[in-house]
Amino acid sequence: MxxxxxxxxxxxxxxPLFSLFLIIVFNLIRDVGFFSISIVTNNQGNPVLSGxxxxxxxxxxxxxxxxxxxTFITSSCKGQDISVxxxxxxxxxxxVSVLRSYEITVPVIIYAFLLSCxxxxxxxxxxxxxxxxxxxxxxxxxxxxxSAGRSIAYWINGGATPTVxxxxxxxxxxxxxxxxxxxxIIIMIIFLVxxxxxxxxxxxxxxxxxxxxxxxxxxxxxINPVWVKLLAFVISGVCVATAGCITVCRIGLINxxxxxxxxxxxVILAVAIGGxxxxxxxxxxxxxxxxxxxxxxxxxTLFAMKVPSAAVKAYKAAVIIIIVIFSxxxxxxxxxxxxxxxxxxxxxxxxxxx
Amino acid sequence: xxxxxxxxxxxxxxxxxxxxxxxPAAPDGSSQGTxxxxxxxxxxxxxxxxxxxxxxxxxxxxxxxxxxxxADFERVFNEANGYKVSTFYSLKNDEQLNAAQQFIxxxxxxxxxxxxxxxxxxxxxxNAKNAGVKVFLFDRMMNVDExxxxxxxxxxxxxxxxxxxxxxxEQNLSEYNVVHIxxxxxxxxxxxxxxxxxxxxxxxxxxxxxxxxxxxDEATAKQIVESVxxxxxxxxxxxxxxxxxAKGAVAALDExxxxxxxxxEVIVIGxxxxxxxxxxxxAGNWNLDVQCSPxxxxxxxxxxxxxxAGKTLPEKIVINEETYFDARTITQEDIDKYGLGx
Numbered sequence: 001m002x003x004x005x006x007x008x009x010x011x012x013x014x015x016p017l018f019s020l021f022l023i024i025v026f027n028l029i030r031d032v033g034f035f036s037i038s039i040v041t042n043n044q045g046n047p048v049l050s051g052x053x054x055x056x057x058x059x060x061x062x063x064x065x066x067x068x069x070x071t072f073i074t075s076s077c078k079g080q081d082i083s084v085x086x087x088x089x090x091x092x093x094x095x096v097s098v099l100r101s102y103e104i105t106v107p108v109i110i111y112a113f114l115l116s117c118x119x120x121x122x123x124x125x126x127x128x129x130x131x132x133x134x135x136x137x138x139x140x141x142x143x144x145x146x147s148a149g150r151s152i153a154y155w156i157n158g159g160a161t162p163t164v165x166x167x168x169x170x171x172x173x174x175x176x177x178x179x180x181x182x183x184x185i186i187i188m189i190i191f192l193v194x195x196x197x198x199x200x201x202x203x204x205x206x207x208x209x210x211x212x213x214x215x216x217x218x219x220x221x222x223i224n225p226v227w228v229k230l231l232a233f234v235i236s237g238v239c240v241a242t243a244g245c246i247t248v249c250r251i252g253l254i255n256x257x258x259x260x261x262x263x264x265x266x267v268i269l270a271v272a273i274g275g276x277x278x279x280x281x282x283x284x285x286x287x288x289x290x291x292x293x294x295x296x297x298x299x300x301t302l303f304a305m306k307v308p309s310a311a312v313k314a315y316k317a318a319v320i321i322i323i324v325i326f327s328x329x330x331x332x333x334x335x336x337x338x339x340x341x342x343x344x345x346x347x348x349x350x351x352x353x354x
Numbered sequence: 355x356x357x358x359x360x361x362x363x364x365x366x367x368x369x370x371x372x373x374x375x376x377x378p379a380a381p382d383g384s385s386q387g388t389x390x391x392x393x394x395x396x397x398x399x400x401x402x403x404x405x406x407x408x409x410x411x412x413x414x415x416x417x418x419x420x421x422x423x424x425a426d427f428e429r430v431f432n433e434a435n436g437y438k439v440s441t442f443y444s445l446k447n448d449e450q451l452n453a454a455q456q457f458i459x460x461x462x463x464x465x466x467x468x469x470x471x472x473x474x475x476x477x478x479x480x481n482a483k484n485a486g487v488k489v490f491l492f493d494r495m496m497n498v499d500e501x502x503x504x505x506x507x508x509x510x511x512x513x514x515x516x517x518x519x520x521x522x523x524e525q526n527l528s529e530y531n532v533v534h535i536x537x538x539x540x541x542x543x544x545x546x547x548x549x550x551x552x553x554x555x556x557x558x559x560x561x562x563x564x565x566x567x568x569x570x571d572e573a574t575a576k577q578i579v580e581s582v583x584x585x586x587x588x589x590x591x592x593x594x595x596x597x598x599x600a601k602g603a604v605a606a607l608d609e610x611x612x613x614x615x616x617x618x619e620v621i622v623i624g625x626x627x628x629x630x631x632x633x634x635x636x637a638g639n640w641n642l643d644v645q646c647s648p649x650x651x652x653x654x655x656x657x658x659x660x661x662x663a664g665k666t667l668p669e670k671i672v673i674n675e676e677t678y679f680d681a682r683t684i685t686q687e688d689i690d691k692y693g694l695g696x
Contacts, residue, residue: 040610040611041611042608042609042610042611043607043608043609043611043612043613044608048609048611050583050584050609050610051584052581052584055577055580055581055584059573059577059580150415151413151415153415154413154414154415157415160418160421160694160695160696161417161418161598161628161695162695162696163601163630170608173605174605174608174609175609247573250572250573250576250605251572251573251576251598251601251602251605252601252605253572253598253601253630255417255570255571255572255598256415257413257415257416257417257445257570258569258570258571258572258598259573260573261569261571261574299577300577300581303564303566303577303578303581304581304584304585306564306565306566308565309536309539309565309566309567310539310567312566312567
């Protein structure tokens with residue numbers, strides 16, 4: 001049992017799951033009905049699911065999708081891409097400008113989405129080339145688009161906050177008629193399944209981690225680190241474009257200054273909470289996704305608690321400090337030792353026997 | 355080799371970015387040489403006899419409002435009207451402060467500022483005064499002594515808030531349960547639009563269901579309203595401090611099957627009068643939109659001409675005339691005339 005506990009403490013998922021558990025328990029104590037789900041009829045006349053749990057899952061989907069891409073970048077490049085939200089604004093702007101120049105039909109939406117993916121991948125590759133080929137620190141390389149990205153989005157939009165409206169778009173950002181689950185949640189699940197399949201049936205995960213742990217070894221074993229890193233940025237580009245387009249569809253409006261505002265920090269935090277070391281190497285995709293849900297759960301909790309506007313960020317920061325400290329190796333070591341001392345007598349015998 | 359290439363690339367980028375910083379949106383770059391890099395004050399003054407103006411503003415990308423504001427200044431302050439203009443756009447107060455200081459060092463005649471935040475400007479404005487640079491504030495007021503600037507042409511955000519609150523009181527609802535979605539905390543627009551409503555909350559004439567900042571973000575506004583709906587609390591007014599957040603709030607209402615607009619369950623109030631928002635009013639989906647006029651350049655131009663002619667200015671603080679639109683009375687003409695953007 002002692003070994004089992006140690007093992008559990010070592011897995012990367014323990015901290016995110018524990019934090020999520022704490023937030024859930026806290027909310028249940030505060031309000032028993034917090035996670036209750038009900039079915040209501042929306043203004044289009046369709047039955048849809050409603051409740052805080054749905055809000056959390058729905059609201060976090062953009063950050064969760066982006067955190068998938070960020071996990072690959074973090075793992076292979078030993079650093080983070082801080083331009084994701086700005087690139088999402090660019091992708092969203094491309095999406096909207098295509099939609100506005102045609103009548104909105106399903107093929108046009110697909111075309112607009114593919115084009116925004118392409119543009120987003122191109123921008124992401126720009127970051128990728130700086131990082132992989134020119135070996136610039138990821139944070140410095142992506143600082144360029146972090147500061148310039150929203151200006152580029154502004155330029156694409158021609159300076160306004162254009163709106164697009166169509167039942168098809170609200171089906172993507174809200175609900176497909178007849179399906180009571182918000183579409184962003186479905187898109188998120190599809191993304192996660194696809195990536196899980198890729199990780200299971202290809203060597204992408206292994207290669208990414210090898211490059212992150214020791215580039216020299218990877219090279220000697222015939223893995224080209226440059227390609228692996230670039231691939232991470234390509235994946236991230238697609239994730240970012242998807243997140244941008246979903247967010248646009250939610251409201252039917254692109255505001256390049258506020259679209260996914262500060263989301264890059266949430267995404268990096270999601271990866272960190274998820275148990276992936278920000279210094280690269282071993283990664284945990286599901287941890288990152290759970291991390292995104294933790295952050296959103298925290299936000300929704302703060303809204304529900306009616307925390308004063310000016311204090312929201314401080315509350316969020318306080319909780320995050322606690323989570324991060326708990327996941328630090330020092331505290332982990334301490335907990336394991338404490339556990340050993342407390343249960344020494346009981347643990348002793350089976351250990352001797354083995 | 356790679357390292358050298360990388361260095362060159364980064365240097366190039368730094369320079370282009372730096373250039374963006376000092377004159378990011380010079381509409382016709384050739385005619386508007388920035389004063390920061392070339393020539394001294396005397397040479398550039400003598401070559402043209404133009405009035406040197408430094409404009410510090412928020413970037414046009416901030417909102418439809420700002421885009422209209424910037425376009426208005428570009429229309430008035432150009433060489434055809436006798437101005438040599440340097441502009442700087444930033445959402446960050448410290449960057450704006452640096453730019454203003456730079457303009458003073460460069461020896462502009464006039465400094466026009468729309469501050470990102472209301473505090474921290476005293477030092478720079480004192481420097482301007484000592485250097486003989488005349489300062490005009492536009493759009494947003496600052497927390498400084500009145501002697502430090504010539505005049506301020508401002509949108510009276512508090513007047514906008516009062517207009518909306520007065521209109522709301524005229525509706526004679528049996529009860530007011532207000533969901534209040536605020537802009538970025540500390541901005542002039544947020545403070546001005548929040549205070550009149552806060553007074554009503556304190557007096558007890560209206561009940562605050564939730565008061566939360568969405569930092570002008572549409573998606574966050576939607577989440578805030580979702581959380582209120584999920585809590586099961588009753589509300590019948592949404593007071594969103596700009597159009598985008600009102601749109602986000604309405605998206606949440608639509609998903610929860612709550613009707614909104616003229617003679618519906620929930621009253622929706624927005625600010626800024628974007629064209630698309632006024633169209634929502636015309637369709638009866640929203641109830642009220644309060645204007646925030648972005649047009650201040652003509653007034654400042656007029657005052658600068660007065661100063662140049664040696665006259666004194668009649669008033670220190672000039673307040674932009676504002677208006678509002680009620681969904682029951684708005685017409686297509688209003689949209690074409692007052693709407694921002696497209």
